Amino acid sequence: MATRENPVLARPWLWMLPLGVVLVMVFVYPILEILRLSFTDATMVAGEPYSYTAATYRSIVAGQDFADILRVTVLFVLFSVVFQLLLGFAVALLVDTAARRGLRGALVTRTVVLTAWAIPGVVIGVIWRLLYQDGPAGILNYLGGMIGLSGNASFLSDPDAALISVTVANIWRGTALSMILMYAGLQSVSRELLEAARIDGAGTFQAFRAVTWPVLLPLVAIDLITITVETFNTFDMVMALTGGGPGTATEVLALGVYDQMFNQLNLGRGATMSVVLLLINVIMVGFYFRYSARREATA
Template structure:
């Protein structure tokens, strides 16, 4: 029998080969190219140097991209968490009370999660279209308000992109929070009510501690996803007006395929990778500390 036993690592070889080919090798190449002055201009030679990183560190354009990205991520994550939790609480309360529409609400919210980012960008571009033909400006006109420059004003454009991203990402937060609410012990909630605890007190003492691990997972997930947002932004604003909505992932694309600065674009992509690794590292440290306490 022992001679016919198949070692487990043999089953992992095909998967390992695929991961090396499509993930590890390109990652190593990006890091390698980031230490060059390579350009996508045909036939142009390159040399190994750290000039790309120096250019990124000293460049005002990169500082502006980081500022735009962090504002975009900060407000997107905060509102996705809050709205996702609020919708999950409402849907869970409606379900427990047998109210109609809970299933429809969940379906509508999940629809935003299923729509591709490019399609979402196109949809919101139609909503934000300026002039009387724009849907939002038409609605504003019905209530006597002036039309807004949603995408042509730099400050308004960043707010508009953030709103679209919040609408897109709230669904994932709602899914995680709703799943967490199903694990809250109902007997503890009943005991809290018998002891005279109000809705907010019950949430703080019973519901929130149960949801805290899921909130941590959701926080890391949507933060990493928002840092990597590309498809929706390029379909909605293409980074404009000017560079007002050029987030980091879009900045990498612009450097590589518009400016043809392959080395500098690779260096920016390494910075994006490091940010993602820091977020994942913070999450693993949090979970390890929580497991040590429990």
């Protein structure tokens, strides 16, 4: 007796249809709507008419305020990414060395570092705000006074110091992810190859360059793209820590979008800045896919 074929099994796209509908509703449509609004002078004032124009793009290209936001964002991202990579690798190397030598503190160190990654960004902002509080009541100022320093540093009220303070907090937050990836890479390095390199007379740096670095390179690329995109999109920690102040000294791009839309009620200009942020993310991801395709082609 012939069995009737299940129509769902015969058409696999039916299985994917619900997921496709959800993706269109929560991902594709919002992006298209932001692109549309970026070419308008729309505001968040209810009932106010708007018209289509390219003036919003001209305003951010010529406007000094957007240039200042980009400068702050680039400095914030550059120093955050560099130090997250370096510190993440340093911590991973220390933990890996300690684990191979059987030291008891390796597991505790790894757990403590991972804790920073698990804490929500808003909570991290509040914690560092307590640390940075101006005056003797601030934790860092209090500790500084105990060791003979002035104890009255302006971590968050001075514009230059505020950007450095926010960057340090973000480095502390993001080092954990770099450590995880670097530690995973170090675990996959062949110990036999390292021993063979040392027997052949290779020094520590030569062994690292010849054996360890080729294994870590793909993970470094993944880590670089991941933390760069994440840092460009940082909002919650900066919002809780400084709110973009003092003035606009710590107003990164994601926070600038929020300020334009919900404080200035300038929906069109906020959408335009969102498009710029989206393009930056697309470029970063494009670099990673190009790198991955090149590695696969040469593998």
